[in-house]
Amino acid sequence: MSTLTLQPLQELLPGLPAGLPEGLRNYWYPLLQSEELPLGSDRPVALRALGEDLVAWRNAEGAPCVAIDRCPHRAIKLSVGRVLDGDLSCVLHGLRFDGAGRCSLIPWEPERGPAHERLCLQAYPAQELGGYIWAYLGDASAFPPPPLESEVPQELLQPQSFIWFRLPTQIWKASWLIAIDGSDAYHAVVLHTASQSAADIARQGGVPLQDRRIEIVRTSHGVRGVSVDLQGRPIGHGHFTSDVKGDRFALPCVSTNPIVPAPGAPAYASRLWQFPQDAQHTMVVRFISFRAENEAERERATRTFHEVARARLDKVAEEDAWAAEAQGDLLESRRHEHLLAPDEDVVKVRRLITRAFVQQHSGDGRLAVSPGALDFPC
Numbered sequence: 001m002s003t004l005t006l007q008p009l010q011e012l013l014p015g016l017p018a019g020l021p022e023g024l025r026n027y028w029y030p031l032l033q034s035e036e037l038p039l040g041s042d043r044p045v046a047l048r049a050l051g052e053d054l055v056a057w058r059n060a061e062g063a064p065c066v067a068i069d070r071c072p073h074r075a076i077k078l079s080v081g082r083v084l085d086g087d088l089s090c091v092l093h094g095l096r097f098d099g100a101g102r103c104s105l106i107p108w109e110p111e112r113g114p115a116h117e118r119l120c121l122q123a124y125p126a127q128e129l130g131g132y133i134w135a136y137l138g139d140a141s142a143f144p145p146p147p148l149e150s151e152v153p154q155e156l157l158q159p160q161s162f163i164w165f166r167l168p169t170q171i172w173k174a175s176w177l178i179a180i181d182g183s184d185a186y187h188a189v190v191l192h193t194a195s196q197s198a199a200d201i202a203r204q205g206g207v208p209l210q211d212r213r214i215e216i217v218r219t220s221h222g223v224r225g226v227s228v229d230l231q232g233r234p235i236g237h238g239h240f241t242s243d244v245k246g247d248r249f250a251l252p253c254v255s256t257n258p259i260v261p262a263p264g265a266p267a268y269a270s271r272l273w274q275f276p277q278d279a280q281h282t283m284v285v286r287f288i289s290f291r292a293e294n295e296a297e298r299e300r301a302t303r304t305f306h307e308v309a310r311a312r313l314d315k316v317a318e319e320d321a322w323a324a325e326a327q328g329d330l331l332e333s334r335r336h337e338h339l340l341a342p343d344e345d346v347v348k349v350r351r352l353i354t355r356a357f358v359q360q361h362s363g364d365g366r367l368a369v370s371p372g373a374l375d376f377p378c
């Protein structure tokens with residue numbers, strides 16, 4: 001099915017085209033973690049992304065396959081079927097499909113008859129990398145997928161130089177556009193004030209919450225907020241590295257935060273994908289990565305993750321989730337907002353996402369992830 005609908009775009013609100021709440025198509029998305037699709041299992045896995053019900057399984061070689069979760073015969077969910085010889089077998093009448101969506105068996109027909117041609121399953125290019133199952137959700141014939149390797153964070157391609165830790169995938173009851181807005185870098189000193197070591201009141205000379213203000217700082221990595229006291233003295237913000245490269249946001253939905261979790265600890269990058277399951281639910285996929293060129297650095301990173309970062313990340317994720325959910329409906333939220341100067345990054349990201357959506361909708365091609373946007377930031 002082509003996504004090239006050359007109809008004028010309806011806008012839900014100024015700058016918010018209809019269809020965008022269901023996400024940007026024609027990008028690679030990390031749909032599952034590798035363990036969620038066990039090798040050798042005969043059970044396909046159901047999931048939902050960009051408003052579509054999908055099914056995932058592994059073929060006879062163990063490679064991942066992703067397709068629309070609906071049998072083209074009589075429309076039952078294929079995820080309630082089974083995997084036989086690496087093909088997906090429908091539970092109702094036994095039609096089978098391979099990872100490219102071709103019908104490989106109709107149990108009462110001779111092999112490769114005309115009916116096989118008619119009964120194609122819509123499949124998406126899929127690949128496994130870095131502990132994730134990725135799928136290119138879109139129209140691969142109109143917008144051929146770039147190599148996955150060209151659109152993932154640098155560290156996933158260089159396991160000899162980096163170590164990363166995947167966190168459990170979450171589902172938030174919020175629009176992905178609200179979730180992405182929540183990646184601004186100046187809310188942390190307020191929303192995460194209790195969960196960041198930097199906000200430990202005792203360690204910051206006892207400046208109470210009511211006497212804290214925010215200094216807005218513009219950096220090469222966007223707008224940041226620094227917690228200050230009433231005299232404007234920084235109060236142990238200390239959360240970010242000063243030497244940052246790359247962009248905070250990359251298409252289709254990746255936010256990057258470089259963090260030093262404690263004085264003297266190794267810096268890490270938090271990578272966050274936030275994409276719609278559907279217009280009201282967001283899938284949140286996160287890993288954190290450290291530079292680690294040798295065994296000693298790998299051990300130090302592992303300790304930092306387990307002893308310092310893990311608990312804090314869990315708390316921060318919980319706070320971000322309820323903040324996004326507390327903003328409620330996307331249209332209501334946008335209708336009532338009044339943006340302020342430090343929201344300039346939010347505005348930039350919104351414009352980029354809208355441009356990518358409009359471009360693919362108009363058939364002008366796909367807006368690529370900008371080169372270097374996913375380089376390791378620190």
Ligand code: FES
Nearest residue numbers: 071073074090093
């Ligand atoms: S409905 Fe799937 S084989 Fe008949």
Ligand SMILES: [Fe+2]
Nearest residue numbers: 182188191320
């Ligand atoms: Fe946050």
